Amino acid sequence: MVVAPMFVPFFYMGVVIAMRHNPNPVIKTFYERLLERGKPKKLAYLLFINYTKNG
Numbered sequence: 001m002v003v004a005p006m007f008v009p010f011f012y013m014g015v016v017i018a019m020r021h022n023p024n025p026v027i028k029t030f031y032e033r034l035l036e037r038g039k040p041k042k043l044a045y046l047l048f049i050n051y052t053k054n055g
Helices: 005-021 026-036 041-054
Strands: none
Touching: 005 026, 005 041, 026 041
C-alpha cells in the first residue's frame, strides 16, 4: 500500500502528536533509535508512518 502524497502531512502530524502525547513509549523509542542510526528527523517520521501502516 502506497500513501498518496496528499495524505503525508496528515500522517506526519499524527506521528508528531502521538510522539508528544502518547503514554506508550514505543513510538518515541522507535523514533530515537532511527535518529541514533543517523537518519534525518523528517525521514524518521516518514519511516515510522510506513512502519505503522504495514505493521
